[in-house]
Amino acid sequence: MAEGELVSFEKVEDIGVITVDNPPVNAMSPGVPEGIVAALDKGNADLAVKAMVLIGAGRSFIAGADIRQFGKGPPRPAPARRHYDVMDQSPKPVVAAIHGYALGGGLETALACHYRVAVPSAKVGLPEVLIGILPGAGGTQRLPRLIGPKAALDLIVSGRHVPAEEAQKLGIIDEIVPEGGLRDAAIAFAKKIADRRPLPVIRNNNGRLAEGTPELFEGTRKSIARRARNQRAPYACIEAVEAATKLPFDEGCALERKLFDEQVASEEAKALRYAFFAEREVTKLPHIPRDTPLRSTDNPAVVGAGTMGGGIAMSFADYGFDVKITDATQEALDRGMARIRANYETSVKRGSLSQEEMDKRLARIHPVTSIDDIADCDVVIEAAFEQIPVKEVIFTKLDAVMKPGALLYSNTSGIDIDIMADMTKRPQDVAGTHFFAPANVMKLFEVVQGSKSAPDVIATAMALGRKIGKVSGLAGNTDGFLANRSRAPFSTEMVIMLEEGALPEQIDKVMIDFGYPVGPFAVGDISGLDIGYDTRKRRAEQYPNYRTLPIADRVVEAGRLGQKTGKGWYRYEKGDRTPHPDPEVAEIIKKSAAEMGVPQHEFTNDEILKRLLFASVNEACKILDEGKALRASDIDVMWLHGFGFPRYRGGLMYWADTIGVREVYNQIASWHQRYGERWAPSPFLRKLADAGTPLREAKGNWPS
Numbered sequence: 071m072a073e074g075e076l077v078s079f080e081k082v083e084d085i086g087v088i089t090v091d092n093p094p095v096n097a098m099s100p101g102v103p104e105g106i107v108a109a110l111d112k113g114n115a116d117l118a119v120k121a122m123v124l125i126g127a128g129r130s131f132i133a134g135a136d137i138r139q140f141g142k143g144p145p146r147p148a149p150a151r152r153h154y155d156v157m158d159q160s161p162k163p164v165v166a167a168i169h170g171y172a173l174g175g176g177l178e179t180a181l182a183c184h185y186r187v188a189v190p191s192a193k194v195g196l197p198e199v200l201i202g203i204l205p206g207a208g209g210t211q212r213l214p215r216l217i218g219p220k221a222a223l224d225l226i227v228s229g230r231h232v233p234a235e236e237a238q239k240l241g242i243i244d245e246i247v248p249e250g251g252l253r254d255a256a257i258a259f260a261k262k263i264a265d266r267r268p269l270p271v272i273r274n275n276n277g278r279l280a281e282g283t284p285e286l287f288e289g290t291r292k293s294i295a296r297r298a299r300n301q302r303a304p305y306a307c308i309e310a311v312e313a314a315t316k317l318p319f320d321e322g323c324a325l326e327r328k329l330f331d332e333q334v335a336s337e338e339a340k341a342l343r344y345a346f347f348a349e350r351e352v353t354k355l356p357h358i359p360r361d362t363p364l365r366s367t368d369n370p371a372v373v374g375a376g377t378m379g380g381g382i383a384m385s386f387a388d389y390g391f392d393v394k395i396t397d398a399t400q401e402a403l404d405r406g407m408a409r410i411r412a413n414y415e416t417s418v419k420r421g422s423l424s425q426e427e428m429d430k431r432l433a434r435i436h437p438v439t440s441i442d443d444i445a446d447c448d449v450v451i452e453a454a455f456e457q458i459p460v461k462e463v464i465f466t467k468l469d470a471v472m473k474p475g476a477l478l479y480s481n482t483s484g485i486d487i488d489i490m491a492d493m494t495k496r497p498q499d500v501a502g503t504h505f506f507a508p509a510n511v512m513k514l515f516e517v518v519q520g521s522k523s524a525p526d527v528i529a530t531a532m533a534l535g536r537k538i539g540k541v542s543g544l545a546g547n548t549d550g551f552l553a554n555r556s557r558a559p560f561s562t563e564m565v566i567m568l569e570e571g572a573l574p575e576q577i578d579k580v581m582i583d584f585g586y587p588v589g590p591f592a593v594g595d596i597s598g599l600d601i602g603y604d605t606r607k608r609r610a611e612q613y614p615n616y617r618t619l620p621i622a623d624r625v626v627e628a629g630r631l632g633q634k635t636g637k638g639w640y641r642y643e644k645g646d647r648t649p650h651p652d653p654e655v656a657e658i659i660k661k662s663a664a665e666m667g668v669p670q671h672e673f674t675n676d677e678i679l680k681r682l683l684f685a686s687v688n689e690a691c692k693i694l695d696e697g698k699a700l701r702a703s704d705i706d707v708m709w710l711h712g713f714g715f716p717r718y719r720g721g722l723m724y725w726a727d728t729i730g731v732r733e734v735y736n737q738i739a740s741w742h743q744r745y746g747e748r749w750a751p752s753p754f755l756r757k758l759a760d761a762g763t764p765l766r767e768a769k770g771n772w773p774s
């Protein structure tokens with residue numbers, strides 16, 4: 071292949087091999103479709119060629135359209151000859167040879183081929199919905215014709231990646247070929263089918279379209295109503311597949327294209343594209359060379375078998391790691407193991423995990439009675455009580471017994487990493503790895519860099535998070551680190567609004583309508599209100615100017631600790647987790663507000679939303695200013711994966727940009743006048759507002 075050539079054509083005996091080479095993932099950048107057309111023309115014109123193979127160079131077949139091109143200027147007019155149509159009309163068969171990923175426009179290309187072969191590790195899918203759009207190159211019209219409307223709807227509306235074996239069962243893949251031998255196997259397959267006629271052209275295959283009943287489409291709309299609220303893309307996907315069952319192929323494609331063009335320019339799609347790239351950016355650490363050799367993490371251990379420790383051990387087991395777990399007493403360890411088992415059993419009951427898989431995962435978690443038994447582990451995650459003397463006992467012991475070079479990570483959410491590092495003679499091996507509850511479910515993995523953490527200790531932690539299916543993000547060592555510190559003013563403000571006359575159910579409704587799965591007060595009831603109570607008491611002793619939250623304290627003092635006591639901010643019926651507004655809480659609020667003499671006022675939804683989120687935007691700016699975050703977009707990724715912030719709103723900072731950095735600043739400044747110090751605008755925010763720099767583009771003053 072000539073250098074710089076995106077698509078090449080060569081002959082292997084009587085088979086034409088077309089190779090797409092557009093690193094890193096063979097996206098359909100400008101030039102690729104044109105290159106495929108030219109290669110198809112060559113193959114069709116050459117009398118010695120009987121069939122063709124389309125294959126990707128490097129790590130993937132084709133990962134889809136080039137997302138970076140979306141939203142740049144008006145939609146590109148369709149080329150005079152689209153490669154999909156050229157394939158449909160090709161007199162010679164074309165075989166897609168799939169490894170890595172065939173996603174979006176990549177799978178659509180493969181569907182326009184006559185046959186598809188794949189290696190077992192390949193994955194296919196139409197994930198466009200995840201970036202707020204729908205397949206725009208015939209995917210919604212060809213897939214239902216190939217595998218039936220029901221299965222096609224499932225794939226297109228969920229956007230999931232389907233492993234090769236399942237794709238074969240569905241009828242997407244014709245043959246699975248051995249790993250490593252794709253090119254040869256695809257050529258052999260092409261020789262085998264070269265003379266078969268008629269050619270299987272999916273667009274002509276209308277046999278299964280009648281399976282697309284009105285009930286199927288209505289049922290799907292109903293079933294996604296909750297999770298797809300405020301979004302259009304999932305519904306556009308359904309509309310396009312429904313059209314496939316009603317309209318001739320070309321008309322269906324035209325409707326799909328129209329919906330695609332509408333969606334690609336939508337706010338929802340812009341936010342989701344931003345989230346996609348922010349998630350890739352968060353993995354990059356400018357201060358640590360990319361090729362830093364990583365330490366081994368094959369052999370992990372968890373110290374502390376409480377709720378968090380157990381969830382962390384499950385995270386390892388869920389991703390195939392054998393993990394040791396220990397606690398100070400046998401009873402604590404037994405209790406922890408029983409909790410882990412019960413959690414898995416719940417998943418089996420719900421049908422999200424098979425009994426066989428549960429048994430396998432459970433067998434990977436090895437309880438051991440003492441820290442001495444984990445001495446040869448590569449990595450330890452400490453998840454014990456959040457008290458310095460407890461940490462001291464553990465870190466001193468770890469320092470004494472762990473093999474040299476072992477990684478000593480702490481899951482603390484509140485204790486200075488440097489304090490723990492200094493409990494050892496190897497502070498360079500210590501860092502924070504902060505999980506979010508429930509640890510086996512929430513995706514955020516906040517890596518905390520202490521002042522002495524070695525670069526490879528940080529790089530290895532980031533990679534470890536990804537190995538257990540998490541989204542790793544780096545935070546500096548500041549009180550609450552990055553995620554919780556930026557969230558804290560939100561939690562304070564929500565209670566202060568109660569003092570001024572709002573009710574928990576009113577605030578929760580605003581945030582649910584905004585897109586959170588659960589309102590913040592209901593979340594508090596799930597986590598338990600006693601933790602916040604203890605923290606507030608501690609902070610009040612520590613800081614003389616600490617803003618106390620008497621209403622929150624009184625709720626706890628009334629024995630309302632959340633769901634575990636049947637009442638918290640809400641009341642709960644036995645065996646039911648539905649929150650019911652409780653007049654007793656309204657009474658506590660009213661009485662406290664009267665005693666405090668706070669003037670009451672009616673809240674608009676807009677005020678509630680902005681009071682909560684702007685408080686956090688301001689704090690995020692302070693964090694960036696102090697150099698405790700690399701980028702504003704990292705904060706967005708953390709809010710998406712740690713706090714359930716609606717993805718189609720991009721993240722905290724991205725969302726604030728939709729209001730405008732100047733307006734955000736002005737509002738904060740005006741609340742500063744009205745409410746005092748806690749709303750003092752961050753000078754960093756002011757600078758951004760003065761320069762008109764979007765918040766999402768801000769870089770933190772991270773020390774280089």
Ligand code: CAA
Binds near residue numbers: 138207
């Ligand atoms: N367009 C542009 N860049 C892309 C891309 C795409 N479709 N897919 C991946 N990339 C880039 C990433 O941004 C990243 O770039 P940097 O190294 O500069 O950060 C690089 O390729 C590698 O990507 P990942 O780090 O994500 O690699 P991975 O191995 O973890 O995952 C992947 C690979 C599963 C393909 C993942 O990148 C992915 O999901 N990509 C998006 C796939 C997709 O949504 N396709 C549909 C596009 S829309 C479409 O096709 C519309 C249509 O109908 C025509």
